[in-house]
Amino acid sequence: MSKKSADRSRSARAQAALVAQERAERRKQMMVVGLVVAALALVVGIGFLISSMRDTTGETPEAVPNGVTDSYAVVVGDESAPTTITLFADLQCPVCKAFEDATADQVEQAVAAGKVKVEYRPISILDEASTTDYSSRALNALMVVLDTTGVDAFVDYQRLLFENQPAEGTAGLSDDELIEYAVQAGADEGEIRGPIEDKVFEQWIRNATDQASTEGVNGTPTVLIDGEPAGATPQESAQAVLEAVA
């Protein structure tokens, strides 16, 4: 064997060894990538499961308030009234308060005269606007008043809660204050304190809120007159309602 060919075979062997080494290196890297991807997928999967479990939307509520329909509505007024106003509102929503201030008296008169009925669809989407989940606490209290004291007290209490609406970003009204206003609206403190403090209608509220969302309600107030969206802005909605009840 000549010196030249011996050199060549040595270098060929060296190269083969290098290729094998690179291949092993790459295989190791692919394994690391595979492991990291698997670990990340696991993290995402677990996070997803936790999120899904924490969202109890759609679960059967332990308690449903007396006086609501299957479609999460509180109907006020004469069933046979020719016009129906549907109102989606959140007790923490300032624009809902403005809407209520602008229309409540006129609507009340029209309801009394049998001209319209109102389908209240209270929802809670603004818990993050207070430090104490005021939106859903207040709505729970409102539904407790409906449940125990009836629809007239519901209307009065809702009015009181809008009149005394806490500013966004605050702690809102305490449970005691909620109970105080409920008593003003005619409720019996002994009857309502427990269900208000225990937030008994929390799951019902969550389902009602989700139902509204699937019906295309993306914010509050949303107003329908005879099922048709009334006005593109809250001001226009208020105007449309005032015309409907005039």
Place this chain on the structure above:
Amino acid sequence: MGLVARLVTGGVWIVAGALKLPDPAASVRAVRAYDLLPETIVPTVGHLLPVLEVVIGLCLVLGLLTRAAALLSALLFLAFIVGIASAWSRGLQIECGCFGGGGFSADATDDYPWEIARDVGLLVLSLWLVWRPRTKFAVDDLLFRRPERHLDVEEVR
């Protein structure tokens, strides 16, 4: 540049995802408000997105699987841009729900251009990282050391 892109994009993802994690139901409603996806997958997307955002953000900040994370990040930003533009063009007035919240907003039409501009910027940063995934202070550097080049062998060949 690469490091900055990683930290900015990853930081935005972490904040955006973390703000949405506490209220999964609100996240679902924000997705639904776009009225783009079929209702059967809306809850899944609403629950999955915040988690995915946090994980992508962590990967980018740490420099873990940078290229893949940046690619996913770019795809998500693209999807968000399409979603916002679509909401805008259909005359919907919704908050983007990018950092929690979502649903109706009276100022929506004024906000859309800014939201799109922000997402385009983040999309560009993500694409940069897809193109140049090797960055300083990345976990990738520890996991995948480049094998040393044996130039002498190249020469022999």
